[in-house]
Each structure stands twice: as structure tokens, then as C-alpha cells.
Amino acid sequence: MAVKKSNTIKLKFDSARNLAPAPESKSAAKINERYDLFINGKFEKPSGKKYFATINPANEEKLADVAEANNADVNKAVTAARTAYEKVWKKTAPKERAKYIYRIARMIQERAREFAVIETLDGGKPIRESRDFDVPTAANHFFYYAGWADKLEYAFPNRNAQPLGVAGQIIPWNFPLLMAAWKIAPALATGNTVVLKPAETTPLTALKLAEIIREADLPPGVVNIITGAGETGAAIVNHPDINKIAFTGSTNVGKIIQRAIAGTNKKATLELGGKAANIIFDDAPLDQAVEGVINGIFFNQGHVCCAGSRLYVQESVYKTVVQKLKDRMETLIVGDPMDKNTDIGAINSKEQLETINKYLKIGQQEGAEMYQSACSVPRKGFYCRPTIFTNVAQSNRIAQEEIFGPVLTIQSFRTDDEVIEKANNTPFGLSAGVWTDKGSKIFNLTTKLRAGVIWANTYNKFDPVSPFGGYKESGYGREGGLHGLQAYINLV
Numbered sequence: 501m502a503v504k505k506s507n508t509i510k511l512k513f514d515s516a517r518n519l520a521p522a523p524e525s526k527s528a529a530k531i532n533e534r535y536d537l538f539i540n541g542k543f544e545k546p547s548g549k550k551y552f553a554t555i556n557p558a559n560e561e562k563l564a565d566v567a568e569a570n571n572a573d574v575n576k577a578v579t580a581a582r583t584a585y586e587k588v589w590k591k592t593a594p595k596e597r598a599k600y601i602y603r604i605a606r607m608i609q610e611r612a613r614e615f616a617v618i619e620t621l622d623g624g625k626p627i628r629e630s631r632d633f634d635v636p637t638a639a640n641h642f643f644y645y646a647g648w649a650d651k652l653e654y655a656f657p658n659r660n661a662q663p664l665g666v667a668g669q670i671i672p673w674n675f676p677l678l679m680a681a682w683k684i685a686p687a688l689a690t691g692n693t694v695v696l697k698p699a700e701t702t703p704l705t706a707l708k709l710a711e712i713i714r715e716a717d718l719p720p721g722v723v724n725i726i727t728g729a730g731e732t733g734a735a736i737v738n739h740p741d742i743n744k745i746a747f748t749g750s751t752n753v754g755k756i757i758q759r760a761i762a763g764t765n766k767k768a769t770l771e772l773g774g775k776a777a778n779i780i781f782d783d784a785p786l787d788q789a790v791e792g793v794i795n796g797i798f799f800n801q802g803h804v805c806c807a808g809s810r811l812y813v814q815e816s817v818y819k820t821v822v823q824k825l826k827d828r829m830e831t832l833i834v835g836d837p838m839d840k841n842t843d844i845g846a847i848n849s850k851e852q853l854e855t856i857n858k859y860l861k862i863g864q865q866e867g868a869e870m871y872q873s874a875c876s877v878p879r880k881g882f883y884c885r886p887t888i889f890t891n892v893a894q895s896n897r898i899a900q901e902e903i904f905g906p907v908l909t910i911q912s913f914r915t916d917d918e919v920i921e922k923a924n925n926t927p928f929g930l931s932a933g934v935w936t937d938k939g940s941k942i943f944n945l946t947t948k949l950r951a952g953v954i955w956a957n958t959y960n961k962f963d964p965v966s967p968f969g970g971y972k973e974s975g976y977g978r979e980g981g982l983h984g985l986q987a988y989i990n991l992v
Contacts, residue, residue, distance in 0.1 A: 519833070519841045521836075521839050521841070522839055522840040522841055523836065523838045523839050523840070524616075524617060524620070524627045524631075524838050524839075524840060525617075526617060526621070526838070528613045528614050528617045529613075529614045529617035529618045529621070530614070531563055531564055531618060531621070531704065532564060533564060533565065534551065534564060534565045534566075534567075535564055535565070535566045535567060535703070535704075535707045535727070536567045537567045537569055537573055537577070537724075537725075537726045537727065538707065538710035538713075538714075538723075538724060538725040538726070539573070539576055539577045539580055539721075539724050539726065540576075540577075540580035540584075540720045540721045540724065541714060541718075541719070541720025541721060542714070542720070543710075544576075545567065546567040546568055546569055546570065546573055547570060547572045547573050547576075548568065548570040548572075548573075550567070550568040550570075551565040551566060551567055551568060552565070552566055552568050552700065552729075553565055553566070554566050554622060554700075554701065554702070554703055554704060556621050556622065556624075556881075557623070557624040557701075557846040557847060557848055557849060557850075557881060557882045558621075558624055558836060558837050558838070558845065558846040558878070558881045558882075559878075559880050559881050560880060560881055560882075563621060563622060563704065564704065566700075566703050566704075566707070566727045567726075567727055567728075568727065568728045568729070568732070569697075569726040569727060569728040569732045569735075570728075570731075570732070570735075571735045573726055573732075574695070574726065574732060574735040574736055574739060575735075575739065577695045577724040577726050578666060578668075578695055578724075578736075578739050578741050578742060579741075580720070580721035580724055581666045581693040581694060581695050581721055581722070581724055582665070582666050582693070582741055583721055584693050584719055584720065584721030584722045585663075585665055585666055585692065585693040585721075585722075588719045588721075588722070589688075589691060589692075589693050589719060589722050590663055590691050592691075592719075593650075594649045594650035594651075594652065594691075595649070595650040597649045597650075597688060597689065597691065598646045598647070598649035598650050598689070599646075600688070600716060600717075600718050601642050601645060601646035601649060601685060601688055601689060602642070602643065602646035603716045604642050604709075604712060604713060604716050604718070605639045605640075605642035605643045605646060606639075607712045607715065607716060608635065608638060608639040608642065608681075608709075608712065609636075609639050611708075611712070612631070612635045612636065612639070613631070614708070615630075615634075615635045615638075615677060615705055615708060616630040616631040616634070616635050617630075617838075618704050618705050618708055619634055619635070619676065619677055619702075619704075619705050620837045620838055620845070621704075621837075621838070622676070622701075622702050622703075622704040622705065623673065623674075623676060623701075623702045623848055624801065624837050624845045624846030624847060624848050624881075624882070625800050625801065625803075625837060625845050626837050626839075626842045626843065626844070626845045627837060627838050627839070627840060627842070628840055628842070629799065629800060629845075634675060634677055634678050635677065637678055637681075637962060637964075638677045638678045638680070638681035639681070640963075640964050641678075641681040641682055641685045641964045641980075642681055642684075642685045643964075644685070644964035644965065645685035645686050645688070645689040645964070645984075645985075646685075646689065648686075648689050648982075648985060649688075649689040649690075652690065652985070652989075655982055655985055656985075656989075656991055659991040659992070660991070660992045661690065661985075661989040661990075661991055662691075662989060662990045662991075662992055663690050663691030663692045663988065663989060663990075664690075664692055664743040664744045664767060664988055664989065664990060665692060665693075665743035665744070666692065666693050666694075666695065666741060666742055666743050666744075667683075667687045667692045667693070667694050667695070667742070667743065667744040667745075667746060667988065668695050668697075668736040668737065668739065668742040668744065668745050668746070669683040669684070669687070669694055669695070669696040669697070669745075669746045669747075670696075670697050670733045670736065670737075670745075670746070670747045670748070670749065671683060671696065671697070671698050671699065671706070671748055671749075672699050672748050672749045672805075673698075673699035673700075673701045673702040673803075673848050673849075674800060674803040674804060674805070674848065674904075675800070676698055676699065676702040676703070676704075676705045676706055677705040677706070677709065679748055680696060680698065680705070680706050680709055682748075682979045682980065682984075683696065683746050683748075683979070684696060684723060686979070686984040686985055686987070686988055687744075687746075687988050688722065688723070689985065689988075690985055690988040690989050692743075692744070692988050693721065693722050693723070693724075694722070694723045694724065695724045695726065695736060695742070696723065696724070696725050696726075697725075697726055697727065697728060697732055697733050697736055698725070698727060700727065700728065700729040701848055701849050702848070703727045706725050706727075707725060707727070709725070710723075710725040713725075730753075733753075734760075737757050737760050737761065738760055742766060743765075743766060743767065744766060744767045744768065744769075744987070744988060745757060745761060745766055745767070745768040745769075746768070746769050746979075746987065747768070747769070747770050747771070748770075748771040748772075748805075749772065750772065750773055750902075751772040751773040751902075751927075751928075751973045751974070751975075754770040754772040754975055757770065758770065767987070768977070769969070769975070769976065769977025769978070769979065769987045770975035770976055770977060771805065771930075771968070771969055771970065771974075771975045771977070771979060772805070772930075772970070772973060772974050772975035773805060773902040773904075773928055773930070773973065773974060774805045774806050774807065774809075774902060774928045774929075774930030774931055774970065774974050775809055775810060775899075775900065775901070775902050775926050775927075775928040775930075776796070776806055776807060776808045776809060776810065776928075776930060776931040776932050776933065776951065777808070777810045777811075777812055777919075777922070777923035777926075777932045777933070777949070777951075778792070778793055778796050778797075778808030778810065778811050778812070778932070778933040778935075778959065779811075779812045779913075779919055779923065779932070779933065779934050779935065779945065780793070780811070780812070780813045780814065780817070780821055780935045781814050781934075781935060781936040781937075781938075781941060782814040782816045782817045783936055783937040783938060783941075784817075784935035784936050784937060784957075785935075785937065785957075786817060786820065786821060786824060787824070788935075788957065789821070789935040789957075790821060790824045790825055790828055791828070792808075792933065792935065792957070792958060792959040793808060793811055793825065793908070793959075794825070794828055794829070794832075795959055795960055796808030796933060796959040796960060797809055797811075797906065797907075797908045798832065798843070798844055798886050798906050799960055801844055801845060801846070801847055801848070801884070801905065801906050802903070802904060802905045802906040802907060803847075803848055803852075803904055803905070804960070805902075805930055805974075806930050806931035806953060806960070806968075807904075808908075808931075808932075808933050808959055809902070809903065809907065809908060809909065810899060810908075810909050810911070810923075810926075811908055811909065811910045811911070812910075812911055812912070812913050812919050812922060812923065813910065813911075813912055813913070814912070814913060814914070814919075815912045815913065815914050818912045822888075822890060822910060825888060825908075825910075826871060826888070829871075829873040829886050829888070830873050830874060830875075832844055832873060832875065832886055833875065834873075834875050834876075834877050834883060834885060834886070835877070835878055835883075836878065844886060844906060846881050846882050846883055847882040847883060847884055847905065848882070849882065850882055852882070852904065852905070853882040853883075853884060853905075855903070855904070855905070856884050856903060856904070856905035856906075856907065857884070859897070859898055859901070859903045859905070859907060860887065860907065862897050862898060863889050863892075863896065863897075863898040863907075863909075866893070866896045866897065866898065867891065867893075867896075868889040868890065868891050868892045868893075868896060868898060868909070869889065869890045869891045870887060870888075870889055871887070871888050871889075871890070872885040872886065872887045873885050873886050884905055884906055884907075885906075886906045887906060887907045887908065888907075888908045888909075888910055889907070889908070889909045889910065890910050892909045892910060892911050894911065894922055894925060896909070899911070900926060900927070902928070916941065916944060916945070919945075920945060920948050920949065923949055924948075924949065924950045926972075927972055927973040928970070928972060928973050928974045929950045929951050929952065929970050929971035929972040929973070929974045930951060930952055930953065930969075930970035930971075930974035930975075931951050931952065931953040931954065931955070931970070932945075932949045932951040932953075932954045932955070933954070933955045933956075933958075933959045934946065934949075934954065934955070934956050934957070935956075935957055936956075936957070942956045942957075950971055950972070951970065951971065952968070952969045952970040952971055952974065952978075953966075953968055953969075953970075962980075963980075964980055964981070965980070965981050966980055966981055967979070967980045967981040967982070967983035967984065968980045969983075
């Protein structure tokens with residue numbers, strides 16, 4: 501089926517696209533040519549002497565060579581974490597643990613610009629998002645859990661909270677620094693030690709965090725950061741001296757982890773995929789709702805597990821909303837992530853772009869009508885125009901499977917019961933959004949939507965105080981808030 505593009509409104513928005521470039525300077529960030537493994541408080545060469553390249557997805561240029569950890573390296577990191585746990589960290593007074601965590605938070609703030617630049621160069625997300633969301637939210641998580649470290653008796657009244665031991669943590673490529681903060685901060689606050697593996701396509705901010713951890717004088721071995729691909733992660737999951745697995749990533753890998761730890765005493769939290777429903781009723785403030793939908797699906801190029809990738813619009817305002825969405829899409833600037841004007845940056849990797857393009861073909865083959873904005877995209881690098889599909893059936897693969905890109909499917913509905921049934925008709929259950937002027941309607945839907953996080957008249961709002969997690973194939977367990985502490989303790 502032919503792709504429909506806007507011709508009538510292209511000229512109208514050309515002036516918005518032709519803004520003078522406003523690039524952030526790369527000089528704020530120091531990126532080494534080569535990174536080793538951070539084990540027991542220092543950087544060590546991998547025992548297998550293997551390195552892999554991490555590239556800038558915006559221009560396909562190599563940023564650095566990064567060590568690839570093998571089983572021996574994983575064992576060394578776990579041994580360091582176990583020794584630090586038994587001899588130092590679990591014996592450290594909670595108020596002293598809090599000081600270390602607070603120090604890390606302050607150092608992230610002090611080097612915020614460097615972190616933002618590295619996150620954008622390595623991951624492809626717009627510098628505005630790295631600067632205004634990723635880095636400050638990561639620091640806030642360390643601040644928040646620093647506050648809880650010496651107050652666990654208040655968090656769990658009449659119970660004695662005991663740490664689990666060594667936590668193996670595996671994080672994804674969409675929010676590298678933030679996911680590291682989500683996992684490391686509560687683990688340290690509750691007295692655990694950590695072996696963390698960042699994604700192989702975005703390891704640099706985790707390694708920069710390792711530098712901060714070393715400068716903060718955190719006792720050696722309390723946090724170990726090792727790099728590698730799937731085999732390295734599997735070695736962490738299967739290591740017999742790991743007490744807890746915390747994983748954020750795809751549902752398929754989550755299922756593999758679940759099978760691997762079955763029959764062991766390892767605890768686990770799994771934050772997996774999503775296919776969130778964003779629901780607009782006819783009484784909603786439509787301009788506000790459209791802006792929320794844009795943010796919900798195009799933030800971070802759609803590389804968000806809780807992205808509002810399924811839009812349901814009440815029939816009486818369906819045509820109006822779709823037109824408003826198309827008009828708003830034409831104002832979005834796709835391009836250099838380091839440019840402060842950019843709204844949508846580069847897709848994280850060539851492999852992910854291929855996956856997105858595969859689903860664009862599937863959607864058209866299924867009979868859906870595809871609309872992409874008329875914007876130009878750079879010739880070099882991995883880019884995808886913002887895309888919406890209309891004439892979508894509930895059974896279409898693009899409406900059921902996670903695409904993890906800037907792709908939105910749109911369907912209409914008539915009644916509350918109909919949209920609740922449609923929204924829940926998915927194997928996922930991570931998040932949802934509701935747009936309406938009626939409080940009663942909000943409460944009705946929030947009690948019936950099977951999703952872990954539900955936003956009302958907003959979307960993608962995060963706070964360290966609020967727990968985050970899902971149901972069904974979106975995983976189990978919660979990160980953030982008091983719930984985030986529970987994942988790292990035994991209550992006796």
C-alpha cells in the first residue's frame with residue numbers, strides 16, 4: 501500500500517525545520533579510546549583480551565573500544581562483590597552507606613553536561629532529553645535512596661530488613677544511565693553489593709559512572725561494572741554466588757532468565773516489554789491529549805518500554821485527533837541528536853532500525869494505512885521518520901507486538917467497555933494513558949486496565965518516589981519508591 505505523506509502542510513512548517521543548527525559541544529565529554537572492566541574498585545583488562553566497538557548511531561563513527569567480559573571475568577567480579585559484601589558493606593553503618601550514595605548523586609549533578617553528551621553520542625537520543633530527563637532523573641534516584649538507607653525501620657515497621665547479598669543487574673540500551681541508577685541505588689541503600697552489565701550498544705555512561713564510583717571512594721568491590729553481550733549477561737544470571745537478578749529488557753530474554761533461575765534461591769525482578777494503550781475520550785482537552793500522544797510515542801525515538809504505541813480515540817473525535825496528530829508530526833525535527841533543535845534523534849542501532857522497518861512493511865501488508873511526516877532525514881546514520889498507522893485491526897501484528905520505535909497504531913472506539921476490552925487484549929501490561937475531562941471516567945478505567953503504571957491526562961511522568969513495573973509478559977516486581985527497596989531485602 502502506498503505511503504501517504506503530507507503535501508499541503510509541508511510548506512507551512514518548512515520554517516520550523518530550517519532553524520539554524522544549535523549543536524551541543526562534544527568537548528564537554530571525555531571519552532577514552534579504550535575501556536576496561538571495572539572490578540574491585542579499578543579498571544582491569546579482560547582475561548580474554550577481547551574488545552568490541554561502540555559506535556555513534558547518528559553517524560556510524562566509532563566512539564571507543566570496550567572490553568568483552570568472559571566467564572572468568574564475571575567470576576572475578578562476583579567474587580569481588582561477595583568479598584566486599586561480607587567484609588565491608590553489610591557491616592557499614594546505614595548512615596555511612598547513605599553518604600556514599602548521596603556523594604554519587606552530587607557527582608552526577610556536577611558532571612551532568614558530560615553525562616548528557618556521552619548519553620546522546622552513544623545512544624542517539626536528542627541532547628535535550630539526555631540533558632533534561634535522563635541525567636537529572638538518574639541523580640534523583642541516588643538522592644532518593646540515599647535518604648532511605650538509614651530509615652529502613654520506618655519503611656518496614658516492626659520488621660528487620662536484611663540485605664540479600666550480591667545483586668546481578670543487566671540493563672538495556674534505551675536509558676543506560678537512568679537504568680543503572682534505578683538498579684544500583686536501591687541495592688546499595690539496602691546493603692547489597694552489585695555486578696552490573698550495561699547493554700553492548702550503550703556502555704559508555706555506565707563506565708563513566710564507574711569512574712565516579714571510584715572517585716567517590718566507594719569501598720572496592722561494592723559496585724562492579726562489566727561489559728559484554730548476551731553471553732556475559734548469561735554468565736551473571738547463571739553464576740551460583742548471585743543472590744538477586746534485576747533485568748530490564750525484552751520479554752524473550754526475560755523468559756530465558758526466568759527458566760535459568762527456576763529451582764534456585766535467586767530472587768528476581770523483570771521489567772520487560774510493553775504495548776501501552778493511550779486512550780482519548782471525546783471530552784478530553786484534545787490539543788493537550790495530542791501533545792501527550794506525541795510525547796508518549798516519539799520520546800526517545802519510541803525506544804521506551806512504556807511507550808504509548810497503541811492509540812484509541814473515541815469515534816466522535818477520531819478524524820479531528822488524527823488530523824491534529826498529522827499536523828503536529830510535521831513540526832517534529834528529525835536529525836542530529838546533538839542539535840538542541842532536534843525532536844527525534846537516531847535509532848539506537850542498525851539492527852533495531854531493521855526491526856522497525858520490518859514492522860512498517862508488515863503493517864502495510866496487513867492492510868493498515870501508513871502515514872509518515874514529510875521531514876528529511878540524514879543520509880548517514882540510523883533514522884526513521886515518525887510514523888502512524890490507521891485502519892488498524894486489533895489482531896494486526898503492529899497492534900500486538902512491541903516495535904520499539906517511533907511507530908503509532910490508531911484505532912477508534914465507542915464505549916468505555918469496548919476500549920477497556922481492547923486495551924487489555926494484549927500479552928503485555930506495563931503502562932497505559934487516559935485522557936478525559938471526567939474524574940469518574942479516570943477512576944473507572946484505572947481500576948480496570950491491567951497495567952502497572954497508568955497516567956491520567958499526562959504521559960511519561962516519572963519520579964523516584966513512584967514504583968514502576970508491569971503485569972503479564974511485561975514482567976514482575978517494581979522499581980522505584982518503597983517497592984524498589986523490597987526487591988533487595990529479606991524481611992525477618
